[in-house]
Amino acid sequence: MSLEKITTISGRGVHVPGNDIDTDRIIPARFMKCVTFDGLGEYLFHDVRKNADGSAKQHPLNDPRFQGATILLSGANFGCGSSREHAPQALQKHGFRAVIAESYAEIFFGNCTTLGMPCLGASRADVQKVAAAVAANPAVEITIDLGRSEIRFAGQAIRAVIRDSAREALINGRWDAIGDLLEGVGDVKRVAAGLPYLTV
């Protein structure tokens, strides 16, 4: 399977501040009643973006200045809680290509990587620098350089942290593991033969 080699991503940013933003907040469960992920983008952050009557609340994603942003900035433990892939799918379907946050919940991080949507870690001070640049000029271009593990914007550069295995998978176009896993199927049978519970 040939996949895009994701080495750099450039785009405008939007800052959704806060720690422990859970996947229920990213996509409330009632929007998961679907047999495809296609329509999910519309419901991204639904309950913090919309009032009960459908009118818009104050939220960075509703702010016209940040329309078209493709890089999401946030705080610590982003994506905690439910393992729902609907959360990264909603981000991606909404148009996001990458996330920069202080840290991530593990299942969310893995789910994003598998979709080819890098999750970069950065120190709080560094996330704030990017957020400040975006606030000052929403049109500022942010470039995530996975090869050099850095993020450049408005003439500045910060260090981006990403687990080696994810970085390797993204830059080598192996972020969707299915190709690799299928290659190992012959070995699966060998390992399975040593596990009695699999034969019953």
Added chain:
Amino acid sequence: MSKSLFQKVWETHTVRTLANGQTQLLIGTHLIHEVTSPQAFGMLRDLGLTVLMPHRTFATVDHIVPTDQVSEPYADPLADAMIKALRRSCREHGITFFDRATGKQGIVHIVGPEQGITQPGTTIACGDSHTSTHGAFGAIAFGIGTTQIRDVLATQTMALNQLKVRRINVTGRLRPGVYAKDVILHLIRTLGVNGGTGYAYEYGGEVFDRFSMEERMTVCNMSIEGGARAGYVNPDETTFAYLRGRPYAPAGAGWDVAVARWKSFASDPGCAYDDTVTIRGEEIPPTVTWGINPGQGVAITETIPDPAKATAADEKASIEEALAYMKLSPGAPIKGTRIDVAFLGSCTNGRLSDFQEVAKYLKGRHVAPGVKAIAVPGSQGVGVLCASLGIDRVFRDAGFEWREAGCSMCLAMNPDKLVGDQLCASSSNRNFKGRQGSPTGRTFLMSPLMVAAAAVTGRVADAREVFGVSPG
């Protein structure tokens, strides 16, 4: 060399190392449900792939299935379509489906153990974060996303990073009126909601040695709420006694062979852990959450935190955010907070012993006026056992609605939902904003007996006082 259970299971299930350094790990048991799997079957189809080991995947319906309607079509056409889609996929691929008609349906994390599918020394995956529950049996169990469900269906493996292991000892004894739920709420409060990042939690110590399997499941269930990718307890005689005679457990001559094998997976004495935490059982109080993540909890005797007293700026901001959402006043005692709804059920506390323990105290009591109280067995099996013991009657007589098996009000995908800013005393595992179906709904997490105490008094209450549990 001495090894932990985690290492042994990892090694026996490793297929190979992938180019990016991850491990291709064999997943022996795959559990699926109606919400996160339909898209995975779609992906399989798109790639022209099929299910490699259909006999190692087991399906049920729990999240969407209504608990107040048994006959199809279900009132919600989307729910009905998702359930039918799963049924079709299972038939097409030859996957065992514990549908309602089988009498074995229920929350996936209750059904697996109940059927004896969940066994020591195995790997388990399910498209649901609370898959950590199965670790109670000494299995390594992962919650996964939909693309990984596809991976497991197609290859019976997934790509994973090794975890570190943190040993958590709970020593001594729990005081009367303190339950497994309090143990895990206290642990998460102490270690933080992301304290477990990068770890599997191995729970042990006298308290776990004495715990029943159901109590161990309650704790392992919420490992994910502490940020750990998995949680487990080493298998012992309690584990084997639970499994004996269950439909999918080994039988006859195979039983002794299996037990010997299971024993060999337990962590070796003196094996090295990446971290160790010890907590005294006597120090764990009945714990209630007041905020919007499961780490925001206090003892029932404590007050709601005051942001002014927070030491870190971060903590101050998160307390303020939580108080604003929860509409609570800083410094007020948590005890006495009015509740609107009481929910007893979920994969955390929807098992026989949960209802049994509450029923002991609920006889002769009644739900307070104005409170909606529902009790939802976690599986049809639990429902049948409760009925045979007259437990459902006790709940009904006390003014609870007694429902059919499912996830119910733990999340918002079926008709059971909070309305407006109702406050729910809940035995479930998540108190996130909007978790129970209303974008402004509020959740207090607590043990089943504390939910019952809230139901009968209409307020958050100390179950030990309400029900006269004698202090130890």
